Amino acid sequence: MPDPAAVPPRAVFFDIEGTLLHDGACLEGAAEAVSAVRGAGLAVRFLTNITARLPAAIARALTDHGIEAHAGEVLTAASACAASLRRRPGCRVHLLVDHAVEPLFEGLPRDDHAPHVVVLGDIGARFTFAALDQAFQMLQRGAELWALSRNPFWFNDGRRQLDVGAFVAALEAAAGCTAIVCGKPTIPFFQAALDSVALAPDEVLMVGDDISTDVAGAANAGLACCLVGTGKCTPAHMAQAQTQGVTVLPSVAALPDFLRQGFPALDRPRQFH
């Protein structure tokens, strides 16, 4: 029986890796779940901390896997970062980001000596001592450090590999600064996604597999959220989420049924720990 207090969502925000795709393949029922959300007249957004690809390329990859997606529906940490920097008149930047996403920053003046902002993404083998020490010099001259994510590692071919967050920690330790993180779980990132659908937090459901970025981020921004048991989610994460009023679904394939039940008993825990 539907919960009389429940309000149906008007949009669903999906995480991608671990929620819709995993290890290069589409998760069972993912395409159908996104279709069902669209079919019910809800807006769809894809919120990802992937730092090395453009929204259009991410939408294409989803479509190649049978999941309908459009470039304008994809929000990445890099696109949110570039949008924020553009709102600062005259902001000069030093970019340490994957070459593929550099076009997002087009038009922003570059400064490789004393920029206002150093933008740090995952640059893999380009994380050299020289590049990091140059960034450190800029931070000492007063630049802010903006990071596309704080993930210290990511899963590559089944093994954990160092990610941008490790190098953020290195620069923070040396410069005595605290990075501004652009992607999930920050509230401005979720706010940008809400702005793109012109909805309030309590009108949107976030669906993701990562308790620290998807669930905590959405909850702290006031969104309802579902944790799916695919990807990074562990039994301990499920138990933690349930304790704090987050709905746990075995996978995104269970989402259509969940929505058909009238969005039952969906708490919006704020200040998720």
Place this chain on the structure above:
Amino acid sequence: MPDPAAVPPRAVFFDIEGTLLHDGACLEGAAEAVSAVRGAGLAVRFLTNITARLPAAIARALTDHGIEAHAGEVLTAASACAASLRRRPGCRVHLLVDHAVEPLFEGLPRDDHAPHVVVLGDIGARFTFAALDQAFQMLQRGAELWALSRNPFWFNDGRRQLDVGAFVAALEAAAGCTAIVCGKPTIPFFQAALDSVALAPDEVLMVGDDISTDVAGAANAGLACCLVGTGKCTPAHMAQAQTQGVTVLPSVAALPDFLRQGFPALDRPRQFH
């Protein structure tokens, strides 16, 4: 008038950079201070976090500057680290240290896949993504992380440059571990120096310019200490040290007078903050 409660020291431990030498030159009165300590019959040790040179090379550099020093009197983080590792039977190591100090680790079995210990020193331009990610894989396989220091930067040609501590922070963030630090300010390092002169903590005076490594380390190991106002020392450091009962001298040149006054009112603050 000498403090009747004061006990004269039987050894003096000197920091090197910022205390005896600075920016490649000998500080005024440094050679005379070391001579005066020797002339009074006290033992001398040089305790340094320099990670890229052997004790013999450091002693030679001091001698070249007119400061009498012998290799056996120099304790570095690398020499202390190697000595500790030798006390573990069969301990296999992966070395990320300056080539110059590798001879200190001779005889310890190497393992570049699943070592017991990853030793991290300052390797400058050899801090590559590949080297750090390889160390990260080893930490995930259960290796301990031993760091020759936690200094996040050092002064090179008058500017701050990234040091090993920044990369320690990166690996700790990724692997969720805490590094074992081999040099100052750790108590085992000071204990190794005390062992080398066969004295108790309250028989030794530490002289250094760094409040977080020299002074805090010595104080927490139970040694009396003097902060000298050369090198890294700031007016804020001086004020902090005096509040906590540490003697502040303008430079090491004032040490002979200080000792002639009968080691006056020298507190031994423990748990220095």
